[in-house]
Amino acid sequence: xxxxxxxxxxxxxxxxxxxxxxxxxxxxxxxxxxxxxxxxxxxxxxxxxxxxxxxxxxxxxxxxxxxxxxxxxxxxxxxxxxxxxxxxxxxxxxxxxxxxxxxxxxxxxxxxxxxxxxxxxxxxxxxxxxxxxxxxxxxxxxxxxxxxxxxxxxxxxxxxxxxxxxxxxxxxxxxxxxxxx
Numbered sequence: 001x002x003x004x005x006x007x008x009x010x011x012x013x014x015x016x017x018x019x020x021x022x023x024x025x026x027x028x029x030x031x032x033x034x035x036x037x038x039x040x041x042x043x044x045x046x047x048x049x050x051x052x053x054x055x056x057x058x059x060x061x062x063x064x065x066x067x068x069x070x071x072x073x074x075x076x077x078x079x080x081x082x083x084x085x086x087x088x089x090x091x092x093x094x095x096x097x098x099x100x101x102x103x104x105x106x107x108x109x110x111x112x113x114x115x116x117x118x119x120x121x122x123x124x125x126x127x128x129x130x131x132x133x134x135x136x137x138x139x140x141x142x143x144x145x146x147x148x149x150x151x152x153x154x155x156x157x158x159x160x161x162x163x164x165x166x167x168x169x170x171x172x173x174x175x176x177x178x179x180x181x
Contacts, residue, residue, distance in 0.1 A: 080116030
């Protein structure tokens, strides 16, 4: 997959946030499919990865980690504890529905909810890599110092308002959606 030019900048947003002491960073080769089960020990997930949508076989949609794809099929088999709070998917097509099943949510964001996350931020189409850091900064600032899944929808709304205020066109900020609490 092509390099995500703004991934390091987005990760730096987390490294300098008030949440930095509660973050475990898996970067580069550390972020691999075999470590996906580690998600079960953390209440919050923030992924800066490539996403792939498979309209013919939605369960084969995936996010790409260092050693390959983590498919929707694999995600739905994760057994997360009751502490799974929120997943922030900074990746393309993670909440994209299929025209074959327009009334059903069969995408990565829904799969993470099935696995146990109470809320998920995803994208309904491709996102611009350059928007990830600003979206993350606005989102985490909007949480007001507390990692709270219950405040995530408000935080996303505030973050999108910031992008809009900077003149980011709707086709870029409109891709981000919130599911869950």
